[in-house]
Amino acid sequence: MHLLNEKLTVEAQAIQAKKAGKVLSLLSTEDKNQALYTLAERLETEFALILHGNEKDLQVGREKGFSEAYMDRLALSKKRIFDFSNGLRQVAALDDPTGKILLNQRLDNGLSVSKVSVPLGVIGMIYEARPNVTADATGLALKSGNAIILKGGSSAINSNKAIVDVMQRALNHTKVPKEAVQFIDSTEREISQQLFTMREHIDVLIPRGGGSLIKEVVTNASVPVLETGVGNCHLYIDSEADAEMALSVLVNAKTDRPAVCNAIETVIIHREWLKKHKEDLINTLSSQTITVHGDEETLSEIPNAALANEDDWQNEYLSLHIAMKVVQHVDEAIEHIERYGTKHSESIITDNSETANYFLQHVDAAALYHNASTRFTDGAALGFGAEIGISTQKLHARGPMGLEALTTVKYVMSGNGQIR
Incomplete structure (x- = not known):
């Protein structure tokens, strides 16, 4: 009976969201922006309440022995709260993605x-661990005229409750109905699965988290899915790569925030470059306490490296572990990426423009880099204000998904009695 009541509650929330979404879609840009500014201000004013909820989640995480990477994704601080509140202000400053005339023509008749461009309608957001997603996704949804139903992971339940409570109370002082932001506080697995099939109420699902979550949603949902992807990202250091640049990018892409999806998990090194710069590479890896899992040639060159297996080539470490492969040609690097990559972010370091262009043309991924870190695959870093996820699929949206990814189109025809 308890689960039945929860399912009825979720359906009622979805109905409320759809109704509120209709009101939201008709609001002016100024009204939506004012709502975002109000949310940002209130999140900062009440940061202590949010941190109190977050501490409850962190305590549970410590008791359950969550990994360091997982705890990093879960943890909030005053700075992180102010960062995502500033993200809301950045979203407010962006152009409204709705109501844009994308085509205007007159036929011969x-x-x-x-x-x-128009809103998608109601977005169902299913995500894990990171409570900042609660604010980021809400801001993008409201600015693009969409209602949103938030279903966060159980590990962040108290953090998410606190953030949504602050935001909904803030919306009472705006023209955006607070019902446009719905939070499902049940931790039952069946409740998440209920969202998969609510086509009459939800227009699109966006899963954001680990590979198992994304696979479950994509496999079982009858609601259309905007698929985000895990980040098995690669850095290829070519034979003509500047050593200082290569090592700087490697360190940034691996160690800046190892637990995020745009951090590199594999470095592929040209044999000639390794011969010239082996000692510098070894010193860099050692100074950053990076553990290497490599192929046979890597083991012969890098002290204390462990032999890589299939899991090492294809999984996200989300930590200071890295896979390493030595190659003789750029085609070997591309072949390895094609086999093990997740079409997220891939980078090449080289001073040879022809090699760089060859790599960029032949590698299939949402984001490609030449002489730069993969850490820029991020909505805020690319000027989107925030992101609702990074799409690795090819339909509708690909790469960091900002406001435009949350819109669709409608055709409007006007005539004077034309018939066909």
């Missing part, structure tokens, strides 16, 4: 045809 006099019929006027316009293509206009």
